[in-house]
Amino acid sequence: MLFTLPPRQQSGDPATAGGGEQGGAAPVVAKPTTSGTKPPAKPKAPPVVYARPAQLLDAVTAELRAGNLEGAVKLGGPAFVADSRTNFLKLLLTRGGYKVPDQGTVFADAGTAAGMPRYEIRLLPDAIGTPPPAGPLWVDLFRDETTKSWRMKSVVISPALLAQATTELRRHEVVITPAELETAKPDPLQQTWTFLSAVLARNFHAARQVTNRDKITQEKLAGLCIVFEEGEYQPAAERPIVVTTASKEAAIALVKVHSAKQKTDAEIGITLHPDAEGVWTIEALDFSSLLESYVKASGTGKVFYTPVVKSPQGGESLVVYFDFNSARLVPRAISQLEIVARLLATDPAKKLRITGHADDLGTDDFNYRLSADRAKNVRNFLHKLGVTPTQIETIGFGSTAPLDPNKRKDGSDNPEGRSRNRRTEIYLDF
Numbered sequence: 001m002l003f004t005l006p007p008r009q010q011s012g013d014p015a016t017a018g019g020g021e022q023g024g025a026a027p028v029v030a031k032p033t034t035s036g037t038k039p040p041a042k043p044k045a046p047p048v049v050y051a052r053p054a055q056l057l058d059a060v061t062a063e064l065r066a067g068n069l070e071g072a073v074k075l076g077g078p079a080f081v082a083d084s085r086t087n088f089l090k091l092l093l094t095r096g097g098y099k100v101p102d103q104g105t106v107f108a109d110a111g112t113a114a115g116m117p118r119y120e121i122r123l124l125p126d127a128i129g130t131p132p133p134a135g136p137l138w139v140d141l142f143r144d145e146t147t148k149s150w151r152m153k154s155v156v157i158s159p160a161l162l163a164q165a166t167t168e169l170r171r172h173e174v175v176i177t178p179a180e181l182e183t184a185k186p187d188p189l190q191q192t193w194t195f196l197s198a199v200l201a202r203n204f205h206a207a208r209q210v211t212n213r214d215k216i217t218q219e220k221l222a223g224l225c226i227v228f229e230e231g232e233y234q235p236a237a238e239r240p241i242v243v244t245t246a247s248k249e250a251a252i253a254l255v256k257v258h259s260a261k262q263k264t265d266a267e268i269g270i271t272l273h274p275d276a277e278g279v280w281t282i283e284a285l286d287f288s289s290l291l292e293s294y295v296k297a298s299g300t301g302k303v304f305y306t307p308v309v310k311s312p313q314g315g316e317s318l319v320v321y322f323d324f325n326s327a328r329l330v331p332r333a334i335s336q337l338e339i340v341a342r343l344l345a346t347d348p349a350k351k352l353r354i355t356g357h358a359d360d361l362g363t364d365d366f367n368y369r370l371s372a373d374r375a376k377n378v379r380n381f382l383h384k385l386g387v388t389p390t391q392i393e394t395i396g397f398g399s400t401a402p403l404d405p406n407k408r409k410d411g412s413d414n415p416e417g418r419s420r421n422r423r424t425e426i427y428l429d430f
Contacts, residue, residue: 049149053117053141056150057107064100069093076152077144085155088165088181089121089137095172096165097130098123110138111241111253113189117141118156130168135160136193156190157181188251188272189243191280195270196235196255199228204343212275215283218428219316223308224268224287226318226339230332231294232261249273251280257290262297266290307336309403309425317355317425320378324422325362327373329381337378340426341385353393353427354378359418360399360406372396374424 050056056075063072069090073081080086092098100106100122107119121137135158142153166178186194191210198206202225211221227233235241236256245252255268271284291306309319318340320333329337344350356375358367375394383389399406404417 047147047149049147050151051149053119053150056141056152057119060152061100061106064093064106065102080152080154083154085157085181088157088162088176089155091169091174091176092123092137092165095174096169097125097127097172098133099126100124107139109238109240110136110193111189111239111243113187113243114246116153117239118189121155131164133161134158134164135162136197137161138190158190158194159186185274185278186280188246188253188280189241191272191282192241192243192253192255192270195282196241199225200234202229202339202342211282211285212273216285217316219318219426220285220308222340222343222428223316223318224285224290225343226307226336227287227290227294228257229339230335231259231264231290231297233257233259233266233290236265259293259297262294264293264297266293309420315427317427319423319425321419322374322422322424324359324418325370327370327377329377333378334381337381338385341382341387343428344382344387344391348388348391350428351391351393353395355401355425355427356394356396357401357403357421357423357425358399359402359421361418364398368396368398370396371398378424378426 048059050059060072060075063069063075073086073090076086093100101124104122106122108122110118110120112118118138118140121139123133123137125132137158138156140153140156141150143149144151162178162181166176169176195207195210198204198210204222204225207221207225208218234257236258240256242254242256243251244254251272253270253272255270256265257268258265266287267289269284269286269289270282272280273283275281291308295306307318307320308316310316318336320336321330322328322333323330340352344352354375356371356373356378358371358374360367362370372394373396375396379389379392379394382392399421402417403420403423405414406418406421408414
């Protein structure tokens, strides 16, 4: 709609000159102005500078909880607003049946790569029938060097969540094109997080999918699951994953974990390489720091309760230990075997071989019988847990395959070595 003003009267017009007593119009008094100048514009408010990532995320959280989704998104800047993956996030929160938590943390620290922090966006079902998210949703942050402020750079969508959301949104008559939202390949930080999440969930097979089967043994991976469960380890609250080195050919990630149960911190070193199709795969796994932390906190000696060992027969094996002159399963062995049974229960075709061992005290015949009894007791316990006997092969080696010497070089007794030799080893054939 257009608005017009009445024409201004000339200064000598009788309708405006005097005439107060005759009922004429009152004079128009113009405010003095300076010829050729404009009134000064109102000063613009200075842009808000978020000096730390936490300040930015607190502001985004406040906007989300106030129901101002557009305001939250605009804190990421124009490029973030226009990104199709940002629109996917908006769809999840408006049409997909999800919401952010009303209380507690919305953005969980997921780690950093190349100095760029990544945070997981916590999503909760907000509609009847909406399943929990099948995978995580992340947001990457960057520091704008021009404004010296932290901003949101991009949303990173896990493949599992994307597949689930595509189906759920279709139920609400919203059609999306997954190909437009997928990143080229999961990056090293994402693959490491996928692996860590699988270990935390004791999902051996999901963890196996992101590892190189030729480089990382099943026994080592199962041993890691055992340590995580027994020690109740969780990712560190801040920067749980740091990708310290990354190139097109290799990446090294450091995973920091904490056990409230054992009041200890530890680290896991992970090396990744791209496979022939360019998918980052874990090819080396060093959790010696975790094992050392686990053994110290358990108060069970320096070495002889480590659940993974280099076997005299070659390779690595899971190991459970026994008391002197006994084939009875100790509580720690029972806990470890329960985890192994869960790994085996998913597929009756899986096989394992159990070898029993003894130290060299006693006759050879006695030690062969004792080692065979140890292997059989492990088999029988696994059978009680649902593992079929046809999946298990047992053999007793007596004292012929020690992990450590039973005597020191000076001929004196080696109690620590004997403790490590009173064992059974488990080889998985998954």
